[in-house]
Amino acid sequence: MIRYHLEPSDVSAIRFGISPLSELGLGLRAFRAPDRYPLQQPWLDRIAAVRPLLDDEVLLGLVDERRWVADFVNPRPTSPLTSFDEELRALGRLPRARIVADLERVHDTVPPVFTGRHEAVVERLQQALATAWELCFAPHWARMRAVLQADISHRARTAAHAGIGAVLGGLSEAVRYDGTDLDVQLTSPVARDRPIGGEGLTLVPSMFVVRASVPIDDDLPPTVMYPARGQGAMWSTSGHPDAGSVRDLLGATRAALLEALGEPASSTDLALRFGVSTSAVNQHLRVMERGGLLNRSRYGRAVLYYRSTVGDALTRS
Structure with a gap:
């Protein structure tokens, strides 16, 4: 469990965001464990023909059997209009130490595909992500984004009518808010306390979160990724x-x-x-x-x- 401690000023600064790169990163969970994402099975069926064209060694090296995903492919969105290309360019500017640290938090080591000259590793990583986006996500992004935006719109109306507490408490069965602390139940048994401290809390709806997710690295900006509403009708x-x-x-x-x-x-x-x-x-x-x-x-x-x-x-x- 992680406990985010919110001061009154933190509550007023809560915002929503959508990250295309993060959605791709979280989508790798469905590649790794498709049975855990039955609502996205129609999407997996639609992209089955292009899966052999992907660099699976790189893509599956970003997620482990627990479905933990390297933080650098789950960036906190900087604006409602964040684009995949912008996020991919920002990833390319990350130092080697950050990429290595994020991979070690997932795997306890660095997978062989990510060893070697940093520039070459980053180039292959960017190419693998760009190809996965072009073939698997871009053709369906309008529909996915509409579901994510609809979720945010619904929660904005909830906040207007019932307050932000109702929004936070309704994100997921794994999220609890008592007016001061936001508790997010995680698969990790380690309890962590994380004051927001004026950094802002960002709420990110996702098609590939079953309960709730947060950054593995507590030093990263506070973010809660939660299951978007309305997924069941997305492919109907x-x-x-x-x-x-x-x-x-x-x-x-x-x-x-x-x-x-x-x-x-x-x-x-x-x-x-x-x-x-x-x-x-x-x-x-x-x-x-x-x-x-x-x-x-x-x-x-x-x-x-x-x-x-x-x-x-x-x-x-």
Whole structure:
């Protein structure tokens, strides 16, 4: 367990973030132990054809059988718009001592693939991560990011209505908050205390965290990675369900969109799920928003839509 001690000023500085590189790093857990991530099995099936093209010696060398991942591939996001390329360049600037220390915390030694001239090791590491991103994550990132953004939007609304304590206590069954201390239950039996001390606490939703994760190195900035909501529906495909009177009122497409927006989603994600153009989805969403059936909120450059109370009542009719 790790206990993060929060002063009042620390609570007010809590923020959310999304890290593409961290999501890739945590995704290596599913490579190592796919049975632990049943919700992501459709993704693993989709990328199976390209897996032989990956540098598995490097990628699997970043995670061990406990599913611990080297901290340098789990960076704390610096902004809501952090890009994979920016994070990969920052990784390339890390000194050898940092990479070695992070690997030793995972494996108690440095795997042979990471020994040798530092520049060559970093170059191969960056290439392996870039290839994994291009083949396995980039084609599906719009959908993954929409789920992560929807989670943040939901928790922001929770904070507005019920306070940050409700958000912290609802991150995961492995996280407890008593108003001062945030306890995160981990697989490691070693109890650790970590004052925030003005460094800020960042909350990072992930598709590849079952309970909760934190940096292995306590000297790194305080971060809690937790399971994102709505993963179960991420790979589902939407047909045209018979919505009865709602379908007669709205038409099949708008009725199906309204049904799908029980969880916040972007027009890009909806277009992927329904197999139509983003512009067509946007037209429907704007009409339903003007009619009071949907709310929307902005996160970074994305606009997330979700059912209003009127829309909820209509779907229950």
